[in-house]
Amino acid sequence: MSRQSSFEIAAAAAAGLVFGLGLVVSGMSNPAKVLAFLDLAGPWDPSLALVMGGAIAVGAVGFAFARGRATSVLGLDMRLPGAGVIDRRLVAGAAVFGVGWGLVGLCPGPAFVALSTGSSQAIVFAVAMLAGMALYTKGES
Amino acid sequence: MHIDWIAFTPWAALAGGALLGLAAVMFALLAGRIAGISGIAGGLLSPARGDIGWRVAFISGLVLAPILYALVMAPVTVRIETPMPLLVAGGLLVGWGSRYGSGCTSGHGVCGLARLSPRSLAATLTFMAAGFATVFLTRHVLA
Numbered sequence: 235m236s237r238q239s240s241f242e243i244a245a246a247a248a249a250g251l252v253f254g255l256g257l258v259v260s261g262m263s264n265p266a267k268v269l270a271f272l273d274l275a276g277p278w279d280p281s282l283a284l285v286m287g288g289a290i291a292v293g294a295v296g297f298a299f300a301r302g303r304a305t306s307v308l309g310l311d312m313r314l315p316g317a318g319v320i321d322r323r324l325v326a327g328a329a330v331f332g333v334g335w336g337l338v339g340l341c342p343g344p345a346f347v348a349l350s351t352g353s354s355q356a357i358v359f360a361v362a363m364l365a366g367m368a369l370y371t372k373g374e375s
Numbered sequence: 376m377h378i379d380w381i382a383f384t385p386w387a388a389l390a391g392g393a394l395l396g397l398a399a400v401m402f403a404l405l406a407g408r409i410a411g412i413s414g415i416a417g418g419l420l421s422p423a424r425g426d427i428g429w430r431v432a433f434i435s436g437l438v439l440a441p442i443l444y445a446l447v448m449a450p451v452t453v454r455i456e457t458p459m460p461l462l463v464a465g466g467l468l469v470g471w472g473s474r475y476g477s478g479c480t481s482g483h484g485v486c487g488l489a490r491l492s493p494r495s496l497a498a499t500l501t502f503m504a505a506g507f508a509t510v511f512l513t514r515h516v517l518a
Contacts, residue, residue, distance in 0.1 A: 239428060245405035246429040250436020251443070253398035253410060253481070258444045258451050260391020261384055266454040270382055272510040277379035281388040286484060288392025289399070293489025296400025301490075306407035313407050314490070320497045327476020328483070328498040332505025334468025337513065338457045341480045342412035342473055345466075346437040348453045355455035359466040366470020367417045375421070 241308040254347045260285040263347040265339025272336055334366075399486050402433075411482025412437070413473035461513075476502075 257263040262285055270279035303312055335341050340348065340359055348356035402410040406429065415430050441451035457465060473479040476498055478487065483502075487495020 239425060242406050242429040243432045245402060246408075247432040247436045249398045249402035249406070249410055250433035251440055252394055252401060252436075253412075253433075254437040254440025255444060256391045256394030256396075256398055257437075258391070258441055259394055260388050262391065263441065263451060264453050266456070267382070269510055270379065272506045273514055274376055274507055275511055275515050277382065278376055279379050279382040281382075281384050284385050284388035285392035285395065286488070288389040289395040289485045290392075290489045292393045292396025293399050293485060294491070296396065297403060297486070297490045300400070300403040300407075303404075303407075307404050308406065310405075310407045314403060314409060317492065318494045320494050324476050324494060324498055325501050327472050327474070328478075328501035329476075329505045330468050330472030331476055331479060332472070332502030333509045334465040334470075334472060335480075335502060336506040336509025337461050337465035337468070338455065340455070340465070341469060342416055343437060343479075343481050345469070346412070346416070346434055347441055347451075348455075350438045350441050351451050351453045353453045353455060355457070355462055356453060358459070358462050359455070359469075362463045362466025363470035364416070364420070366467040366472075367413070367474050368420050368470075369467070370471050370474035371417065371420045 238310060242310055245308060245310075253343065256289070257344055257347050260288075263344045263351075265344070265348075267339075268335075268341075268344070269339040272339070395481075395485055396489065399481075399489065403486075409482055409486045411478050411486060413470075413479040414477070414482055417470075417474045472502075 261267045261281060271282035306312060338359060345360045345363055349360055399410040402408055415433050419430050444451055478498060483495040483498040
């Protein structure tokens with residue numbers, strides 16, 4: 235394995251772990267709490283808004299540093315996406331994703347975090363989610 | 376609308392959110408990549424040489440997080456009350472939609488908004504609106 239790819243793997247493992255801890259600490263790994271945010275007509279739990287606020291505040295500062303770089307701190311290529319356009323595909327995909335999110339309260343990050351809590355429903359959801367992703371890959375090929 | 380002050384956890388939400396932002400920044404500055412979970416996982420389904428290890432490593436970090444948290448702090452509880460058919464439907468929609476729309480709550484909602492991307496703002500507003508509407512329908516109209 236090249237030095238580059240071991241750096242990439244180490245960075246990914248560390249970032250994945252911190253990301254997972256963020257989901258656990260914020261309570262967002264629990265679908266019941268996410269649905270309590272999405273339920274505006276019920277007893278409303280605004281926590282998710284503050285999770286987003288905290289993440290974006292920290293992220294905005296860090297991404298401002300990342301913006302001008304040609305290579306990463308570890309010497310890897312920067313692969314941050316460019317501006318792109320708002321097209322029908324983006325909006326349709328986000329809408330379909332949002333319906334699934336509202337049905338269960340899980341999105342991809344929390345779905346992986348929930349796997350190791352021993353919830354059998356979490357396993358069913360993760361398998362269905364990967365099947366949905368595979369359908370997309372099949373449709374594109 | 377009335378706020379559930381007992382369920383509301385502002386400090387944990389801000390602290391956890393800050394960790395999410397930190398993870399996204401770490402990944403961008405160290406690896407030059409966006410911490411978008413749907414893209415990271417989806418890429419494993421059409422695997423390319425040299426493009427597998429870091430994806431598996433990121434997802435392993437996510438899966439290990441609640442185990443580590445339980446060792447140091449407290450067990451992590453997850454409550455999923457969605458009936459089985461809707462659980463499967465929800466998973467399929469989340470998987471397909473997040474790939475078709477090029478991102479989910481992490482890539483668009485956290486990274487994209489932090490990068491001030493208009494595309495990610497449009498996606499985030501769309502999936503939030505769809506989520507609000509779906510929960511309103513399932514809990515207050517169809518229930």
